[in-house]
Amino acid sequence: MTELTLSGTVVYGDEFEERAGYVVIEDGKLKEIGEGQIESAVEGIIIPSFVNAHTHIGDSVAKEPDNMPLEQLVGPGGYKHKILEETAHDALVSAMSDTFADIFATGTQMFADFREGGIYGLQALEEAFNLAGGREKLSMKSFGRMTEKAKRSDEDINGLFEAVDGIGLSTVADYPQAELIFLADETKIRGKMFALHAGERNAEDISGAIELEPDFIVHLIHASPQDFKRMQDMDIGSVVCIRSNLVTGMGLPPLPQMLESGLAVGVGTDNVMLNSPNMFSELEFIAKIFRLDEREVMKMCTLNSAKILNEGKFTGSIEEGKKANLLVIKNDTPNMRNVRNPIRGVVRRATRDDIAAIIHEGEIVKLSC
Structure with a gap:
C-alpha cells in the first residue's frame, strides 16, 4: 500500500472550488481531500492534469x-x-x-x-x-x-x-x-x-x-x-x-x-x-x-x-475515489509569485516551468526541485 500527500491550494470537485488543504493518495487513487495544512511531499496549487x-x-x-x-x-x-x-x-x-x-x-x-x-x-x-x-x-x-x-x-x-x-x-x-x-x-x-x-x-x-x-x-x-x-x-x-x-x-x-x-x-x-x-x-x-x-x-x-472521452467518472477532477492524475503548480516562481487568484493565475499565466510535480495514477512521474 503506497501513500502520497500533497498540500496547498486544492482545486476541488466538479465545480473546481479553491480550498486551502491537502490531498492524500493511496494505491493510485484519491483517498482523502481535507482542509488545513499538513506535512506533505509537494506543496503548491493542486489541479487535475x-x-x-x-x-x-x-x-x-x-x-x-x-x-x-x-x-x-x-x-x-x-x-x-x-x-x-x-x-x-x-x-x-x-x-x-x-x-x-x-x-x-x-x-x-x-x-x-x-x-x-x-x-x-x-x-x-x-x-x-x-x-x-x-x-x-x-x-x-x-x-x-x-x-x-x-x-x-x-x-x-x-x-x-x-x-x-x-x-x-x-x-x-x-x-x-x-x-x-x-x-x-x-x-x-x-x-x-x-x-x-x-x-x-x-x-x-x-x-x-x-x-x-x-x-x-x-x-x-x-x-x-x-x-x-x-x-x-x-x-x-x-x-x-x-x-x-x-x-x-x-x-x-x-x-x-x-x-x-x-x-x-x-x-x-x-x-x-x-x-x-x-x-x-x-x-x-x-x-x-x-x-x-x-x-x-x-x-x-x-x-x-x-x-x-468517456473518462469523466475516473479522471478530470479532484474527488475521492478518482484516479490521482494531478499537477502541482509552484506558487513561488517569478511568474507565479504574488498571484492573488490561484485558478486565474494557472489559467492565464502558468507554463511548464511552473510545474512542481506531475502525478500519474498516484506516482510522482516528474518532480521539479
Missing part, C-alpha cells in the same frame, strides 16, 4: 509549413497527406515520440489522437508511444480511419476496429454517405467511439455530422444555436481547437454561445504541425480571447474533455 481531446500527432514530422489554404494543407491528397506518405517509418516514429515527450512535459496525461494511415498508422503511433515511455506517464485514446485497402477487406476492417478506441473522420464531405453510415453504426455495435470534424470551413457539413450521432464533433466554427440545441438533445459533445483555428484563419467558434446552450465543450490542440500540444497555451488563449470565467476554462481542459 490536462486532458487534450483532439490531436493529430502524425504530422509532427512537418512542423510550421508554408501558409496555404486549409483544403490544400490537410484535405485529401493535400500537403499533409503527401508528407505522411513520403516520410520514412523511423523518422515518423521519432517525430511522434518527441511530441509525446512534449505532451507529458506540459502537464497533459490523457489525449485523443486522430491517426491517419489505417492499421499501419496506428502501429506507428503505438511504437512512438512506447519509445517515449508513454505507458508509465500518459493515457492515449486512438481514433483511426480506414485506408482504401481496408475498405475492400473484412480482415483489415476488423483489425482496425480491434486496434482503436474509436473512429475519427475528417468532414462528411470527404466520404460517401453509405460509408459514413456503416462506420457510425459499426462503432456503436463494437462499443467504440465515433467522432468527426465539422463546421471548420463552412456550415455545410454540420447537419450531416449531427445526423450520424457521433460521440463528439470537432471545431464547429460555423455552427448555429440550433445546431448546439440538436447536439445537446442527442448528447453529442464538442471539442474546440482555438489556436489551430487562428493559424488556419477559419475564424473562431461561438464558444460563449456553446457553453450557454449547455453543450459539453472540451479542448484540443489539433495538428502538431501548426501548434505545440501545450494545453497551458490553450488555457491562456481561451481565457484572454473570450474572457470566460477561469474555472470554466480549466474545466474545459480537464473534466469536460475527460467526459467527452
Whole structure:
C-alpha cells in the first residue's frame, strides 16, 4: 500500500472550488481531500492534469509549413497527406515520440489522437508511444480511419476496429454517405467511439455530422444555436481547437454561445504541425480571447474533455475515489509569485516551468526541485 500527500491550494470537485488543504493518495487513487495544512511531499496549487481531446500527432514530422489554404494543407491528397506518405517509418516514429515527450512535459496525461494511415498508422503511433515511455506517464485514446485497402477487406476492417478506441473522420464531405453510415453504426455495435470534424470551413457539413450521432464533433466554427440545441438533445459533445483555428484563419467558434446552450465543450490542440500540444497555451488563449470565467476554462481542459472521452467518472477532477492524475503548480516562481487568484493565475499565466510535480495514477512521474 503506497501513500502520497500533497498540500496547498486544492482545486476541488466538479465545480473546481479553491480550498486551502491537502490531498492524500493511496494505491493510485484519491483517498482523502481535507482542509488545513499538513506535512506533505509537494506543496503548491493542486489541479487535475490536462486532458487534450483532439490531436493529430502524425504530422509532427512537418512542423510550421508554408501558409496555404486549409483544403490544400490537410484535405485529401493535400500537403499533409503527401508528407505522411513520403516520410520514412523511423523518422515518423521519432517525430511522434518527441511530441509525446512534449505532451507529458506540459502537464497533459490523457489525449485523443486522430491517426491517419489505417492499421499501419496506428502501429506507428503505438511504437512512438512506447519509445517515449508513454505507458508509465500518459493515457492515449486512438481514433483511426480506414485506408482504401481496408475498405475492400473484412480482415483489415476488423483489425482496425480491434486496434482503436474509436473512429475519427475528417468532414462528411470527404466520404460517401453509405460509408459514413456503416462506420457510425459499426462503432456503436463494437462499443467504440465515433467522432468527426465539422463546421471548420463552412456550415455545410454540420447537419450531416449531427445526423450520424457521433460521440463528439470537432471545431464547429460555423455552427448555429440550433445546431448546439440538436447536439445537446442527442448528447453529442464538442471539442474546440482555438489556436489551430487562428493559424488556419477559419475564424473562431461561438464558444460563449456553446457553453450557454449547455453543450459539453472540451479542448484540443489539433495538428502538431501548426501548434505545440501545450494545453497551458490553450488555457491562456481561451481565457484572454473570450474572457470566460477561469474555472470554466480549466474545466474545459480537464473534466469536460475527460467526459467527452468517456473518462469523466475516473479522471478530470479532484474527488475521492478518482484516479490521482494531478499537477502541482509552484506558487513561488517569478511568474507565479504574488498571484492573488490561484485558478486565474494557472489559467492565464502558468507554463511548464511552473510545474512542481506531475502525478500519474498516484506516482510522482516528474518532480521539479
